[in-house]
Amino acid sequence: MNISNRLTPRYFTLILSFMTLFLLFTHTPTDITTDSFDDSIFEASCSCKTCIMDFMDDDWFVYRYDPTITPLLNRKNSALRRDTYKWWRGLQPSSLRVNYTEVVDQMFSLFPDKDHYADTSPDRCRTCAVVGNSANLLGSHYGSLIDFHDVVIRINKGPTKGYERDVGSKTTHRILYPESAVDLDNNTHLVLFPFKIRDMQWLISTFTTGHITRTYTRVKSSIKADENKVMILHPAFIKYVYEKWLLRHGRYPSTGFITIIFALHICDQVNVFGFGASSTGTWHHYFDRSRTHFKGGPHGGDFENKTLHKLQQRNKIIIHKGYR
Numbered sequence: 534m535n536i537s538n539r540l541t542p543r544y545f546t547l548i549l550s551f552m553t554l555f556l557l558f559t560h561t562p563t564d565i566t567t568d569s570f571d572d573s574i575f576e577a578s579c580s581c582k583t584c585i586m587d588f589m590d591d592d593w594f595v596y597r598y599d600p601t602i603t604p605l606l607n608r609k610n611s612a613l614r615r616d617t618y619k620w621w622r623g624l625q626p627s628s629l630r631v632n633y634t635e636v637v638d639q640m641f642s643l644f645p646d647k648d649h650y651a652d653t654s655p656d657r658c659r660t661c662a663v664v665g666n667s668a669n670l671l672g673s674h675y676g677s678l679i680d681f682h683d684v685v686i687r688i689n690k691g692p693t694k695g696y697e698r699d700v701g702s703k704t705t706h707r708i709l710y711p712e713s714a715v716d717l718d719n720n721t722h723l724v725l726f727p728f729k730i731r732d733m734q735w736l737i738s739t740f741t742t743g744h745i746t747r748t749y750t751r752v753k754s755s756i757k758a759d760e761n762k763v764m765i766l767h768p769a770f771i772k773y774v775y776e777k778w779l780l781r782h783g784r785y786p787s788t789g790f791i792t793i794i795f796a797l798h799i800c801d802q803v804n805v806f807g808f809g810a811s812s813t814g815t816w817h818h819y820f821d822r823s824r825t826h827f828k829g830g831p832h833g834g835d836f837e838n839k840t841l842h843k844l845q846q847r848n849k850i851i852i853h854k855g856y857r
């Protein structure tokens with residue numbers, strides 16, 4: 534009793550100084566004249582010049598970006614909430630009855646069951662290039678700039694052979710699903726984007742029995758790729774992108790858009806190439822005349838485009854537009 538009475542004023546001082554500190558830390562850096570404070574109290578989230586996680590005081594970004602979400606699947610994080618499971622199963626519905634838990638189990642008896650990219654640190658500067666398939670890459674001479682990144686993520690069939698000058702030659706990650714599958718070299722991570730449970734079964738099949746030859750269309754029954762570099766996007770991540778980033782526009786997000794948000798979660802800096810139309814307004818691939826899906830199809834193309842431009846305005850990504 535006596536002791537606590539004597540301590541009361543000191544407690545007050547203590548509480549007051551904590552409150553002051555709290556106010557300081559919750560203030561945005563720009564509200565404080567920089568010369569009156571030691572820079573070290575605003576510890577950088579990475580060692581690049583700019584980091585994705587810098588300035589987490591931007592309401593627009595903070596509302597959308599969930600730093601706790603796990604982009605990639607493993608056994609431990611694989612359980613899906615009932616609503617997530619239902620939403621995911623509705624994307625590309627099929628009448629096949631499949632046990633998700635068993636499929637996940639089979640996958641991770643073949644592929645690395647890891648906590649991927651849980652290594653964010655103030656000392657890390659991981660630069661990433663996301664390379665889309667737009668014809669605006671043609672004539673761009675972006676090749677060496679793209680290859681300069683630590684991580685180069687390519688999407689679906691987008692080839693490098695014969696296009697090195699404009700798209701580069703390095704591929705550390707390739708985003709695939711059964712209908713877009715191609716062979717990979719041994720330096721490339723296959724990143725499966727599962728839009729349905731059949732895609733997971735196909736992944737298992739391509740590395741084992743090869744018995745799956747069809748999804749909703751004919752698919753490759755086997756591909757060349759390093760089994761020890763396979764990664765699987767978490768189905769809950771697709772829903773996160775749809776709800777938080779697209780505010781439910783369209784039916785579900787496009788592969789390209791998911792890839793950019795995926796990069797925001799595994800990289801400290803993101804440069805985007807080969808997205809959007811060419812300067813003549815055409816929407817086709819750099820490697821063939823087939824059209825990229827922008828306005829048609831199940832994706833909210835306009836909203837995706839707007840969101841990407843907002844990310845660019847906030848310096849979270851840089852979109853390189855090409856020269857055509």
Ligand SMILES: *[C@@H]1O[C@H](CO)[C@@H](O)[C@H](O)[C@H]1NC(C)=O
Binds near residue numbers: 632633634635
């Ligand atoms: C799925 O398989 C697991 C493990 O074999 C089993 O415990 C579970 O009851 C199955 N779920 C359904 C819905 O059949």
Ligand SMILES: *[C@@H]1O[C@H](CO)[C@@H](O)[C@H](O)[C@H]1NC(C)=O
Binds near residue numbers: 718719
């Ligand atoms: C990749 O690795 C596999 C198995 O180790 C090997 O058989 C194959 O020749 C390698 N491919 C290339 C292109 O190096």
Ligand SMILES: *[C@@H]1O[C@H](CO)[C@@H](O)[C@H](O)[C@H]1NC(C)=O
Binds near residue numbers: 835838839842
């Ligand atoms: C995408 O958004 C930007 C900026 O809002 C705009 O300039 C551009 O025309 C849009 N592209 C398309 C194809 O709608």
